[in-house]
Amino acid sequence: MRVELSEDRDRLAKRLQRITGENAMLCYQCKKCTLGCPSAYAMKLKPHELMRALQLGLEDQVLWSGTMWICLSCETCNTRCPQDINILKLIDGLRAYYLRRDYYNPVKELPMMHRLFLKLARRFGRIYELGLVLILNLKMVNPFKDIDMAMPMFLRGRLRLFPHRSEGARELRQVISRLRAMEEET
Numbered sequence: 001m002r003v004e005l006s007e008d009r010d011r012l013a014k015r016l017q018r019i020t021g022e023n024a025m026l027c028y029q030c031k032k033c034t035l036g037c038p039s040a041y042a043m044k045l046k047p048h049e050l051m052r053a054l055q056l057g058l059e060d061q062v063l064w065s066g067t068m069w070i071c072l073s074c075e076t077c078n079t080r081c082p083q084d085i086n087i088l089k090l091i092d093g094l095r096a097y098y099l100r101r102d103y104y105n106p107v108k109e110l111p112m113m114h115r116l117f118l119k120l121a122r123r124f125g126r127i128y129e130l131g132l133v134l135i136l137n138l139k140m141v142n143p144f145k146d147i148d149m150a151m152p153m154f155l156r157g158r159l160r161l162f163p164h165r166s167e168g169a170r171e172l173r174q175v176i177s178r179l180r181a182m183e184e185e186t
Contacts, residue, residue: 010055012059016093016097020086021089022087022089024054024055024085026085027048027052028083029051032080033048034049035080037077038072043065044064045061045062047087050068051087066110067091069111071088071091073088073092075088099111109140112136112139116135116139120132121172122176123163123169124163124166125168126164128163129158129160130159131163
């Protein structure tokens with residue numbers, strides 16, 4: 001594959017640095033992030049390749065890879081990085097950047113799930129799994145998609161019929177409000 005580099009190739013990395021405070025240009029491709037990533041097998045751009053694409057300003061490849069939506073946010077990449085780059089913060093910055101601009105996503109369900117996950121967590125202080133699955137399936141016009149898994153999970157106590165409100169729900173909403181205010185300032 002031939003890559004054309006423009007004069008302002010580090011524009012994407014600088015934009016993300018303004019959003020997140022993390023410098024993608026510090027990555028020297030040791031691949032420790034990818035070697036520890038539990039979802040790397042499903043990514044078109046592995047974490048180290050994503051970092052390189054950010055450094056080179058390959059915005060189309062970053063966008064079309066869908067890597068930011070496949071990331072599990074487990075922070076394994078952060079703990080393994082010898083440069084102490086918070087890769088997850090960069091991925092979250094990419095998610096926020098592309099969600100605001102409503103860009104095309106090759107994995108269309110994941111941004112919807114991401115928004116819904118955050119909405120439910122904000123409301124209850126924790127995730128409400130049954131609500132997440134039901135609403136997501138209804139929005140995708142496939143309400144019975146996961147019905148075969150529901151009963152065994154319900155019988156094992158993995159799914160609750162009604163949401164459980166966490167004691168820290170109010171504090172979580174306050175933190176989210178402060179984060180949004182900080183995002184709007186930048």
